Structure formats: C-alpha cells, structure tokens
Amino acid sequence: MIKDELTTLIEKAIKKAQRKGDLPKYESPPVTVERPKQAAYGDYSTNIALQSARLARKSPMDIAAAIVKRLPKADFIGLVDIAHPGFINFTLDAGWLARQVEAIRAAGERWGNVDIGQGRRVQVEYGSANPTGPLHVGFGRNVVIGDTLANVLAAAGYQVQREYYVNDAGTQIQLFGRSLYARYAQALGREAELPENGYRGQYIVDWAQEIAAMAGDKYLRMDYEEAVQALADLGIREKALGSVRADCERLGIIYDHWFSERSLYTDGTFDHVMSLLRQGDHLELREGAVWFKAAELGGDKDEVLIRSTGEPGYFASDIAYHYDKFITRGFDWVIDVWGADHQGHVPRMKAMMRALGLDPERLTLLIYQLVTLKEAGEDVRLSKRAGTMVRLSEVLDDVGPDAVRFFLLANAIDSQMDFDLTLAREQSQENPVYYVQYAHARIASILRHAAEQGWTAERYADGDVSLLNHPSELTLIRKMLELPEIVEMAARNLAPHHLPHYAQDLAATFHAFYRDCRVVSSDPADEELTKARLKLVEASKITLARVLGLMGVSAPERM
C-alpha cells in the first residue's frame, strides 16, 4: 500500500540525512503517514518533523527540509512540499494515478484486499441468541456487525470462520420446552397452564399448533419431562433456528458452523475443562455450589459455575466452549460479538482465558451498544418472554434487507442508536443506501449505453488510461485508491461503520465525475478519451461493488 511505501521512504530519508550530517543522530519516533482532511494539503502527510523537533533540537521546518532533501525518488510521488509549522505533504503523481485504473481493473473483485491477517485463523461468533423465538430487530445489529466484520477480516487476509452458538442447554431451554408443551396441550383441547415466567409470545402458540397438527397427541402420551425435552429440541431445531436461519439468509448471512452448547456436555469437553480448572486450583466449593475464582485472575468477582442444584450455569458452558475454540479447534483469534447488556461479563471471560493458560488478547469481546426501538417517537419495550417484540423479519418486510444492513452499519458500534419503526418505514426511501446503489446502477447504465453504441469491452481494451487527467477523473481515482486503507482501518479497529461512510463518499465522487465528464462520446475525435473513460467507469464499478459487497448490500444493475 502507498501509505506503507511512503512510510518506508521517509524512514530511509531520515537515516540518510543523519548519515550525511543534515540531521543530528537521534532515535526517530515512529513515522506515521495520514491523509490530510484538506485536499489542499495533498494526498498524504506526515508530522514526523514536528514529532522530532525536541529530539533533534532543530526547528520542525528545518527537519522537514532535511528529510525532503534526502527523500528517495518514487514514481508515485508527484509533489512534496513543506507546510508550516512542519508538515511534509505529498501529492500523488497524476500519471501514476491514471495508471492505477488498470491496476484496479486487473485486481477485479480482489480490489481492496490487504494482508494484515497473513492467513491467521480467526473466528467471529455473532448472533448467538437463545434459540427460543424469532430474532428481534435489536439482534439485527449483532448479526450485521458480525457478518460485515467477518467480510472485512477476510478481505484483510484472515482466514475467517463464522459461527453461531446454539444455546440448546440450560434452564431457559427447559422453560421454553414447558411453555411449548402447555401451548401444545392447549392446541389439542387440554387444560394447561403456562409455567411461571413462561414464554408468552404468540409465536409459541403458532408453533405449538403446527406441531399439534403434524404430530397429533404423540407428546401427550409421553412422560412429561421427556416430552418437554423433545418439544424443546423440536422447537429449537425446526422452529426457532429455522426462523433465525431464514432471517439471516434474507440479510445475506450464511454461517460456516452452528455449534451446539449441549455437545459440550455429551462429548466430554465440559468434564475435561472442569477437571483442568480443578487441577489449576481455580475452583472452590461454597454453599453447595462450585465457584470459579475469577477475582484472583483479574475478574471483578468470583462466579458460580455449578449451582447447588447441580445444574451448570451459562458461564460454565462458556468456559468449555472457549476451550473448544482455542485448544480443540486452534483458532488464533476469537471475536465474540456481544450487546452492551453483556458488557459486565468481559472481566470474567478474561479471567477464564488466564485460567486456561491462554493469552487474554486472543479473545476479543466486541461490545456494541444496544438499539432502542421506537414507534413514532415512543419507546417500544422488548421482551421475548412477554411476547412484546418486533421481529427482524417484519422490519425486513417493511424496509428491505439492503436498507436494514446499511442503517445498522452506519453508526460506530460504541454509539447507541434509535430505530424508529415508523420513521424507518417512512424514510426508507431516503436511506443513503439507495444513493450508493444508484451510483452503481448509473455506471451499469453507462456501460450498457456504451455497448449499444458499439463500445464493447474488447473495443476499449486498448484504451490508454494516461489520457485521464481531468480533475474530476483524478479525484475519482484517488477516492478509489482509498479502499484498501478503509479495509485496513475497519479491520484493525473492528469498526465496520467506515464502510458505509466511504461508500457514500465514493458514490458522491462518482456522481461529480459524471456531472463533469461525458463518458461515451459520438465525436470521433474523442474516441481515445471514451475508451480511457470506459476503463475508469469500469474500475469505479469494481470499487463500488466491492464496498457494497463487504457491507453485504446488493449492487443493482438498474434502479
């Protein structure tokens, strides 16, 4: 990447300046190259002269001059200038810029890839909710963040696995089974009451009726506990996960692996991990329960693993689960995408890593702030058990997957967001996603028009991109060249919101080019320029499609 090459050149220049005596000998701070906010300051800029002033005991302006004097030549550097109080600004060479159009076309759908992952294996686990009902819209943020991040990390050179953790064990599942049983019995005309704190949602009634219609009174004839277990299983596998899978598919999300919590208990992982913890002296029996001594490992308090009833809790499963991720499956890095309501669990997870002898840095608990749902400005209270929830699928019906993904992606994960259903329905037409998609459709339209005029790809294959020197053309190329940097930034900071912002920026730059530069000309004198511009337009299409693809948003050929 240009940014890195530039950094290297500047480092070399500093060393050389020191060798030649232009600069005193001192340990240079790390060179950082950034993109200035103002276009007038060029494409890249470094503040290294300012950083070094004290160490070199020279004025920043003098240091900058010494560095620039010794800067090695490079084909991509057009202009280097020094600006007060000591910035060194670089402007890319116009000819080099134009040539990058060919580089983008050659890279095709790989354009934007970087290699900071170097093939390291990372697992992104997201979406994992109790499979006891349909996904509600708040969870949309979880799956959209997780899935987009997985895309970004794959583009950044990681080997990525997408996983859904199926919580098919534990007390909530019991409760779910009992609730389903009650509704099932009712569906068959029996008297039955929902358990206390049972799941009250209408969807349980619907599912119970479907099961009754299919299986008749089969479960009533079984032993109650057996029937509850069987119904819970059926409900999870056929109903709940089915609806999760369907919602995800509409959002373009396909998991590589669905991991069963219960399998940890049936395959011996859980017992093995418990004995490891016991050997490490991380467990303690207190008041009939087994505690994990998290406090002495940096947790904020000790945690119950196995309740006095003998039932393991959720955290116990989590330890076994992460043992499986790191030790059994050997992931280098694991990212769990969690809502802010789980933020308090971070310290105990880190403690768990230490107890297993693993570097806590290898586990990232990515916390996003919750989505508050509104209906015409009013808060909507959400509870799966109480049955008051807005299903993700309903919002997908109303607004469409592209707008939902774009909207949920646009904010930094640290900022809480309101999702006003009324507003979303009304304003879905104003969603910026259409602005970006429109740019793509417009490009497709230009290429169609060109083809109709006889400008097939073969006919402009010999186009000379060095003819591209209009300011709007060069601005567009510059913007496209940012893509790898955006991918890198999004990957390093686990910050997918950079993508929609960049996408809008890119679309705006394209629209400006479209305004200023006629692509397909009927004037024979413009034939060569038309060819070059068609290549530019093609590169724009590649770039736009790539960023949309990373966001999981479709890139339409027409609108």
Place this chain on the structure above:
RNA sequence: GCCCCCGUAGCUCAGUGGACAGAGCGGCGGACUUCUAAUCCGUUGGCCGCAGGUUCGAGUCCUGCCGGGGGCGCCA
C-alpha cells in the same frame, strides 16, 4: 455506591493527537432536449455537555462534575 458506552449543526451521525471541525437529512434558492434528476450546484446553520490538566498542538488523551443508555443474580 461501583463498572462500561455515549454527549459534535434544528435532526441523525462522521471525525486513526495535528493545519480554517465535516456529511446526510431538514430549511431556502437554482440545474433535466444530453451516458439514469433515486442526481448535481449554491446557501443556511457549531460556547465539539461543563470545568480543570497533559502536550509545540486536544473534538480526540487524563481527572472531576452534569446529562442519557447499559450492567453489577446459585438468569441468560
């Protein structure tokens, strides 16, 4: 009480310690006989919550306060 996140234009939000703080929406005024006007151009609009501190330089880092959200269970 303690812990985490946020507070930037009327609204929704960007802003990797740098150079005059940006975008979209909204408001106002313009541009379709031309490859898609779901577009473009102009304009309006800011004690970056408040108070200190660190730094050559703070919207960005630190401390305190105020306001909003989330958490602190033998629930998940």
